[in-house]
Amino acid sequence: MIKIYGSMLCKDCVQCREELDNAGVAYEYLDFSENLLALKEFLTIRDSDPRFDAVRQNGGIGIPCIVREDGTVSLDWAEFM
Numbered sequence: 001m002i003k004i005y006g007s008m009l010c011k012d013c014v015q016c017r018e019e020l021d022n023a024g025v026a027y028e029y030l031d032f033s034e035n036l037l038a039l040k041e042f043l044t045i046r047d048s049d050p051r052f053d054a055v056r057q058n059g060g061i062g063i064p065c066i067v068r069e070d071g072t073v074s075l076d077w078a079e080f081m
Contacts, residue, residue: 001026002080005042006064007033016064016077023081027066049073 004020004027006013020027032039046052046062051073055062066074074080 001028001069003028003030003067004064004077005030005032005038005045005067007031009033010061010063013064016066020077020080025080027080045073051075 002025004013004016006016006029008014008031017029030038030041032042042063042065045065045067046056052062052075055075062075064075064077066077066080068074
């Protein structure tokens with residue numbers, strides 16, 4: 001099952017969840033607005049994965065962050081539709 005790191009304060013995260021729910025995609029949602037352990041996990045991913053370089057340079061957060069079962073990371077939930 002994929003994991004999604006995000007915050008329900010983020011409109012992109014809300015849209016991501018709605019679209020995945022409508023498509024019947026199973027996922028575990030880790031809302032770091034409510035869970036500091038999830039925030040630490042996300043920051044570890046974001047600070048070590050080169051996919052986030054441009055996001056960080058532009059002052060972005062990089063959510064929703066989707067982690068596949070094999071550990072690979074995606075910032076595009078459309079891949080799972």
